Amino acid sequence: MTPRRRWWVVSDLHLGTGEPDVRCTSAAFVQFLEGVVAATGPSDMTTLVLLGDALELRARTGRGARARVDDLAAAHPEVFAALRRCLGAGVQLDIVVGNHDxxxxxxAAAQRLGELLGVRGDGLRIHPWALHVPGVLFAEHGHQHHAVHRLPTLLLAAVDDDTTVEPSPLTAWAARRGGPREAVMAVCRALAAARAAERRAGSAAYQRVLAAEAARLGLRPETARDLWRVSRFRLVPVAAATGWRLLRRLLARLVARLAARLATPLVTRRGGAAHRVATGPPPHSAQIALTLAAHGAPVAWYLCGHTHRAAEAPITGTTTRWANSGTWCSDIRGAGPDLDDPRLFPVVLIDADGDGSVQGGLEYWRVPAAVPPRHTPERLSG
Structure with a gap:
């Protein structure tokens, strides 16, 4: 009998060092790993997919990234221990990076993570762009399709420890030093660097890097090239979007300060019944699905994260379904039941049987242990 293949997909844990963990993300994730993921049957092939922003890891150099991995392991020893137990039970771990990690x-960072998890062989795979399982799924974090977070030369991060990948405009703002003038200058430099990086991404040298990544993904070079071109960096729209995001944040801070002076309580929780709106597939999902199908590589599922909005829907005009795996941190921006119940956490479950059939979709796992009855939205940079 051909074994069933199963993928558990989780995104946007945002595990850092010293940040408030008001939703008890680490504790919930440990229980999920030990009670669900590691409890695989002897005939199953189980893969855990961390679909981006699992860790707060933006060190920008190999040496700094390696040290940051050590810091994160010290801050979340129970998570690393649970991951080691999953790997020891035969679970495959695939990590697709996001804009935060x-x-x-x-x-250097990948090697250190493998050492801390006690990985032998191919049990841990780290993907700079996407995870592709032929006929089953194409999964990416999604920030490459978000103008203010796109990294045009993303694949260079995996080449060596010293190659610089310039930060996105919002990352530059989050890492700003000094006053408003210095922050604006940092964003302007990031916009100029991103525009230059987009030009480098079209060079023959970068196309060779992309071709190598295509081989790793199990795709033809022209397929990867067309997928890479689905979203592009365009200076004027990105500058406008970045400016609007920064203006909104500035206004929010001013309102909060005014409310504090007036001793007026503010409702900071996002969502709620009045804000529940249907969430459909993002515009780029149809282009991804159609591009794969046009190159003879259709998949049953296109998966992403990044937006913190868990949802699932068919992609019109294709045979592919889309799902967003949401977030396990407290910055929930979707309209799912986890807004009202902090013990619910979104996961995407995909099963592929030996006969070629694929089932699955978005689910909500309920943590069995008690967690705080309230959670306060946690604003994350980007």
């Missing part, structure tokens, strides 16, 4: 693909 892009430096995890650097050789």
């Amino acid at each position: 892009v430096d995890l693909v650097r050789p």
Whole structure:
């Protein structure tokens, strides 16, 4: 009998060092790993997919990224221990990096993570762009399709420890030093660097890097090239989007300060019944699905994260379904039941049977242990 293949997909844990963990993300994730993921049957092939922003790891150099991995392991020993137990039980671990943990693909950081998890062989795979399982799924974090977070030369991060991948405009803002003038200058430099990086991404040298990544993904070079071109960096729209995001944040801070002076309580929780709106597939999902199908590589599922909005829907005009795996941190921006119940956490479950059939979709796992009855939205940079 052909074994069933199963993928558990979780994104946007945002495990850091010293940040408030008001939703008890680490504790919930440990229980999920030990009670669900590691409890695989003898005939199953189980893969855990961390679909980006699992860790807060933006060190920008190999040496700094390696040290950051050590810091994260010290801050979340129970998570690393649970991951080791999963790997010991035969679970495959695939990590697709996001904009918050892009430096995890650097050789020094990847090697250190493998050492801390006690990985032998191919049990841990780190993907700088996407995970592709022929006929089943194409999964990426999704920041490459978000103008203010796109990294045009993302794949260079996996080449060596010293190659610089310039930060996105919002990352530059989050890492700003000094006053408003210095922050604006940092964003302007990031916009100029991103525009230059987009030009480098079209060079023959970068196309060779992309071709090598295509081989790793199990795709033809022209397929990967067309997928890479689905979203592009365009200076004027990105500058406008970045400016609007920064203006909104500035206004929010001003309102909060005014409310504090007036001793007026503010409702900071996102969502709620009045804000529940249907969430459909993002515009780029149809282009991804159609591109794969046009190159003879259709998949049953296109998966992403990044937006913190868990949802599932068919992609119109294709045979592919889309799902967003949401977030396990407290910055929930979707309209799912986890807004009202902090003990619910979104996961995407995909099963592929030996006969070629694929089932699955978005689910909500309920943590069995008690967690705080309230959670306060946690604003994350980007």
